[in-house]
Amino acid sequence: MPELEQAPDRGGPAQPLLIVKGLAKHFPIGSVFRGRQVVRAVDGLDLTIAKRETLGIVGESGCGKSTASRLIMSLIAPTAGEIVFDGEHVGTAGGISLKEYRRQVQMVFQDSYSSLNPRLTIEESIAYGPRVHGIPHAKAVARAKELLEAVGLAPGQYARRFPHELSGGQRQRVNIARALALLPRLIILDEPVSALDKSVEAQVLNLLLDLKEQFGLTYLFISHDLNVVEHVADRVLVMYLGKVAEVGPGDAIFRRPAHPYTSALLASRPSMDPTRRRTEPPLSGDPPNPIDPPSGCRFRTRCALARDICANSAPDLAEIGHAHSAACHAVVPDSGYADSRRMVA
């Protein structure tokens, strides 16, 4: 009888579980009247995720974090770039097949309702993936019940329910159970708690951290909420308009942010102390339209440190500390920033 097995660790502990190189997605837009334009939703993304770590991606709407997650999940085809999973290229001859890759990489979305089939009971939804991978129905359903137990939903009470009979928090638990059903090694969590109330958010975050221990999982955790990312992530990647602004260990990003955008994001958090309220917004304006991003550094239009060089050349991601990189002329020595003139607004 076929049975799903945890895929073996092929590369050993030193081999990153996921390596993404130069990943890009350009969406064509525009019409016959306005001519062809492209949105560079993700424009050259490099990242690595070590085994059993949690990488957090933060950024504002339109920065490309959700497009990045869908590219990594292979839900949409990239314009450029490659993905290496545990040392094997994804979707190329001699590498790991797309079907096998998608079994080992699972995803949980923000909207818990629209990501479940409303016509399937939740045990059927959870059993669906394993059945596609050849597990007999009875066995897949039995496994679904175990998983419901693991995510804190009593199978006797919930297994036969439909998605609309559950609360948002319960549905998100079902989505997590479904993601676990194929014994994945990497789970992409795209804003998994953003739609939940605070008290439920805490329950789901605790559950995610428990499951990570229990099943030895690796997480890619995408969120706009810096507090949540600080809570769960080992390393943090900050995105701005399709590019990486800064990446580094959680401690370094939150205690010693290097990129002016990271600092501004951190300073935009409500202070949680009513006697020390913010008096000045750290940034003015909204993020620019990704259809027509600023030249050079994409953040320069909102940056207090911007100089001429920032408009003329786009900064590359450069190492500025231990495993800590930032894409900013102002923080990289020898970038020419020191000799450049202040921008005339």
Next chain:
Amino acid sequence: MTGQPLVRARGLRVSFISREATVTAVNGIDLDLDEGEVLCILGESGSGKSVTLRALLRLNPKGKTVMTGALAVAGHDIMTIPDGRLSAVRGKVVSMIFQEPMTALDPVFTIGYQIAETLIRHEGISRREADRRALELLELVQIPSARRRLGAYPHELSGGLRQRAMIAMAISCRPKLLLADEPTTALDATVQIQILLLLRSLQQELGMGVIFVTHDLGVAGEIADRIAVMYAGRIVELGSTVDVMRQPFHPYTQGLMGATVHSGTRGKRLTTIPGAPPDLRFPFEGCAFAPRCSHASDACRESMPAFRHPGPGRAVRCIRVEDAEIKHSPKRVSAMA
């Protein structure tokens, strides 16, 4: 203080009637708001916070809603005022901003036209004069290149600018009371703080009273003078922002604070509130939070706890809280600071 508070609600109940069930979303609220005061109603989904806010303008769907109790806003009795006169209150004395400016603004008219329309309707001024005032308002809410933006349609603006345009429309007639229903929830972090600071400065400049509904404790901390915590249709804790955030008394408020992720929780398990809020279709006796409360006793389940006053200006619906020595008039829920 002179005479009446700006908002005065006593025993306000709002029920929604359908064929299947009657849901009492707001179940007896007493509330006072002074002129120029900012009150945050803090609660999770289904706590009745938005329904309370809508009740102040009688915006809940007619024919399906039953409102009882007493409710007066700026001297108008909202319970009895006829519909015809209500439209003179809406927008002029009390106005409202919503979470989603895209659905609150009319997509087929320009921003400038929509602001001017409000002014013409309430102030009876000419179109030319209204256009001039609309420009001033856009400048007041710090929209860059305001003159050009007057001719913009809602879809041509970014989320932050749309929210600013909606605020401009809401304050166009200098209302005495501004109602805000999660106006920053849909915005990015760097834009949210801009809008909060804008609202704070406008509130001080215009001396408006503001009732701000949010689920986010941090947002309440940035803007509110007082916080009212709602749970299952009732206010369970009320006090100044500093008091409530420094020393919450109600177990639900304490639970919310513990469950809020912030810097410093990394590596620790979050304390959670077990279970889920009650189903308001079924009436219940006693404290609505008792099934989720680790301190609950039989007395909690027997009857709804009355307000206790553990300090000046504070009120908590929990039998474990002791009244402070300070004398309070028992009918006055919200002592003025």
